[in-house]
Amino acid sequence: MHDLELINVGKVYDDGTVAVAGFDLAVEKGEFVAFLGPSGCGKTTTLRMIAGFETITSGDVVIKGRNVSDLPPERRPTSMIFQNYALFPHMNVFENVEYGLKVRGLAKAERQERVGRILDKFGLSAIAQERADNLSGGQRQRIALARGLVVEPDILLLDEPLGALDANLRRVIQDELKILQRELGITFVFVTHAQSEALGLSDRVVVMSNGKVEQISTPRELYTRPATPFVAGFIGANTIFRGEASQGGAPGRCRIDTRFGPMEGVGDAGALAGRSAIIAIPSDAIAVHPAGWSGSGINTVTSTVLSRDVVGHIGHLSLALDGAEPILVESHVDRFAGLQAGPGDTVTITWEPERSSVLAA
Numbered sequence: 001m002h003d004l005e006l007i008n009v010g011k012v013y014d015d016g017t018v019a020v021a022g023f024d025l026a027v028e029k030g031e032f033v034a035f036l037g038p039s040g041c042g043k044t045t046t047l048r049m050i051a052g053f054e055t056i057t058s059g060d061v062v063i064k065g066r067n068v069s070d071l072p073p074e075r076r077p078t079s080m081i082f083q084n085y086a087l088f089p090h091m092n093v094f095e096n097v098e099y100g101l102k103v104r105g106l107a108k109a110e111r112q113e114r115v116g117r118i119l120d121k122f123g124l125s126a127i128a129q130e131r132a133d134n135l136s137g138g139q140r141q142r143i144a145l146a147r148g149l150v151v152e153p154d155i156l157l158l159d160e161p162l163g164a165l166d167a168n169l170r171r172v173i174q175d176e177l178k179i180l181q182r183e184l185g186i187t188f189v190f191v192t193h194a195q196s197e198a199l200g201l202s203d204r205v206v207v208m209s210n211g212k213v214e215q216i217s218t219p220r221e222l223y224t225r226p227a228t229p230f231v232a233g234f235i236g237a238n239t240i241f242r243g244e245a246s247q248g249g250a251p252g253r254c255r256i257d258t259r260f261g262p263m264e265g266v267g268d269a270g271a272l273a274g275r276s277a278i279i280a281i282p283s284d285a286i287a288v289h290p291a292g293w294s295g296s297g298i299n300t301v302t303s304t305v306l307s308r309d310v311v312g313h314i315g316h317l318s319l320a321l322d323g324a325e326p327i328l329v330e331s332h333v334d335r336f337a338g339l340q341a342g343p344g345d346t347v348t349i350t351w352e353p354e355r356s357s358v359l360a361a
């Protein structure tokens with residue numbers, strides 16, 4: 001049985017805005033899943049529907065095999081951590097953490113025992129009597145987590161929980177979150193528009209755009225096998241060429257005719273042939289050869305170096321193509337160590353067909 005299932009879930013707000021449509025997802029117990037997408041794509045609405053803060057207009061939310069679509073938030077085995085933490089400023093830390101237990105009607109002795117235990121765990125016991133509005137961002141974040149976890153939810157829902165923290169603290173708390181999640185073994189569903197956070201923290205990522213699921217995959221697969229043009233443009237740094245797909249590539253590959261010549265990548269030629277398509281090539285799959293390079297074959301494009309620089313251990317190469325967007329190649333600096341080319345020089349790029357994907361455009 002899955003911990004969480006969303007079955008064809010949709011949300012149309014009263015003003016007619018279609019915020020989410022046809023959302024299907026099944027989450028295993030103990031999985032860390034991130035919803036990732038640009039602002040307004042429906043991430044928060046979906047999370048709020050799982051929590052019960054927003055009604056759903058179609059489909060079902062099922063938790064541990066039970067349909068909870070019509071239950072209020074306090075009767076669902078979920079807790080939600082809000083973006084701004086939503087702590088009660090006039091209450092002290094203890095009272096803030098105790099709140100969810102009160103709402104659920106637990107007796108005082110049990111409340112005190114549970115709150116005491118979780119404050120200890122989060123290193124908050126010494127400030128239990130302080131008012132929440134006197135505390136730092138990191139402390140407030142920990143209180144919000146303690147408050148969410150004290151009710152012992154099956155699923156913790158986190159809405160951009162690190163958005164208000166500075167970069168260093170963010171990294172520290174990211175690590176803490178991951179360790180905590182492993183230790184507790186509970187399911188985390190996390191909303192973020194920060195790619196590095198989603199890809200670094202989660203077991204699987206749900207990429208959304210315009211209220212729809214584009215792809216549900218492991219972080220690695222999003223990089224190596226984007227399933228849609230949106231994902232190819234949104235995740236990582238893919239170079240994209242447009243053209244028309246055709247039969248004629250090797251088995252399991254799809255050929256695409258572009259204005260820079262024929263190319264081949266992984267794709268279903270039978271389904272795509274004759275249609276507009278793109279080929280997406282992850283930046284680190286591209287090899288750059290100097291002028292005079294004598295190799296040839298499929299997936300070979302000649303271009304001119306626009307610029308070349310190094311940031312830390314990552315080398316960046318920007319290449320101009322006739323009448324097309326520049327290509328950006330990013331890779332470990334060692335990979336370009338032997339390349340003598342500088343701005344204005346001609347280079348040839350190549351890539352293995354297996355490392356690129358042909359997708360319907």
Ligand SMILES: Nc1ncnc2c1ncn2[C@@H]1O[C@H](COP(=O)(O)OP(=O)(O)OP(=O)(O)O)[C@@H](O)[C@H]1O
Pocket residue numbers: 013014015017018019037038039040041042043044045046193
């Ligand atoms: N209460 C509401 N009434 C009407 N439309 C709403 C309401 N809340 C959100 N929306 C709209 O629903 C769509 C999805 O919004 P949602 O907040 O879920 O997106 P999001 O991906 O979480 O964005 P962000 O990252 O900016 O929070 C947007 O078009 C938004 O304007």
